[in-house]
Amino acid sequence: MDVLTRPSKAKAGDRIAVLSPSLAVPAIGPAVHEQALERLQAITGLVPVEFPTTRRLGAGARERADDLNAAFSDPSIRAIIATAGGDDEMTVLPLLDAEPVLNDPKPVLGYSDNTNLHQWLWQHGVCSFHGGATQVHLGPGPEVDAIHSASLRAALLTGEALEVTEPGYSEDFGKDWADPRALHEYGVREQTEPWLWDGPSATVSGPGWGGCLEVLVLGLAAGRIHADATALDGCVLMLETSEILPGRELVAGMLRSLGERGVLEAVAAILLARPPASSPQTSPDARARAQYRQEQAQGALEVIRHYNTQAPVCIGVPFGHTRPQWILPHGGTLTIDAASRRIIASYA
The missing domain is CATH 3.50.30.60 (LD-carboxypeptidase A C-terminal domain-like)
Structure with a gap:
């Protein structure tokens, strides 16, 4: 297989786009979303940035693609994380612009319906990270799970190698x-x-x-x-x-x-x-x-x-x-x- 491009890591103080490429679940649980943004910044030192459809239920594929394209094109955005999955992200893919991704690749995190986005990035020769959803793994509960926090920091910041372990x-x-x-x-x-x-x-x-x-x-x-x-x-x-x-x-x-x-x-x-x-x-x-x-x-x-x-x-x-x-x-x-x-x- 061809060698894939590995995006550069972000650093504390950089901006991270928090997007809803599929379903805008922050509109369903805004308090959980707010807590997720606070925890994301506390764990990584990155500054969360929302886009027009992050909290907009019912946004069309064009609008969601515009947010992704804007995040890929903005040099101040150094990483992207999805709020959750959904069921129609495949409709967004034909509307994405590969040029800014190839010119300035950034770590992209998400799972579930965001499999679509990871596959699109793979097809354009760019690595990403399967996992992470602010509304599911950062916002709810008394704290962020240790294995999630460790792999989140590794994916966004450190680039280290970690042993994948069973939490029990x-x-x-x-x-x-x-x-x-x-x-x-x-x-x-x-x-x-x-x-x-x-x-x-x-x-x-x-x-x-x-x-x-x-x-x-x-x-x-x-x-x-x-x-x-x-x-x-x-x-x-x-x-x-x-x-x-x-x-x-x-x-x-x-x-x-x-x-x-x-x-x-x-x-x-x-x-x-x-x-x-x-x-x-x-x-x-x-x-x-x-x-x-x-x-x-x-x-x-x-x-x-x-x-x-x-x-x-x-x-x-x-x-x-x-x-x-x-x-x-x-x-x-x-x-x-x-x-x-x-x-x-x-x-x-």
Whole structure:
């Protein structure tokens, strides 16, 4: 694959754009948003800057693209972070201008529907960071989780390498943003299971690539995302599923579609995130949640091994739609040491 450009890091006192490329969730929970901005500045020393659609529900694709283009073009903006995901960011991609990105690349953070933006940046040869959403991981609760704070600083400021570790607990979703308790209480947290490792005891290093599985598959179907298997040779595939809680069969089918494109065969290692197993609309008991995660993992592994028997696979890593969340490099280097069961992420 071609060498990707790694954006320069920001420094304390620089400005960071806080954007809503998909859904403007700050309009739903303004108090959580304000707390997120305060914590972002406290943790990083960066000065948050909002744009016209950051808090504007119902903004069209053109307006959201204008904000992204303005942030990419403004030399005083040294990084970009999304407030959350959504479901229609693919409509923004054709309206983005690549020239300012190529002239002055900046760290871009987000996950879920922001998979679209990461893939667009990849297609233009620029690294980014999968993870981070101010409304989900910075604003709610009594404090920012330690692993999120560490990877946030690494992605934006230091560029250091960090070992991706298991915090030992997880929540699928937090308090309703309109509920005052969201400012000082977490959601329901439960003990996590050990990660599932499968495959050879090999050490693999390669660029991270992937994102939210549902968004990837929809983007590929629409032609907004491209997955050239030859360009993904040696990459570390990282996939996570969303709060829509896709079942075993749907996850297997989506993975199979990647397999038929040659993606699963091309990659050197695969990371699957701990999936949420409940949502505000669906609240199964602990036993049912554990069964859901186990069945999704088993179904995913069966499909992966049909296409690739040599790649180390690790399932359960907290980098997706659960909290605490690791931010991981998209295009930057991930090292998977299956023998010692360690994952090292380079945020350079």
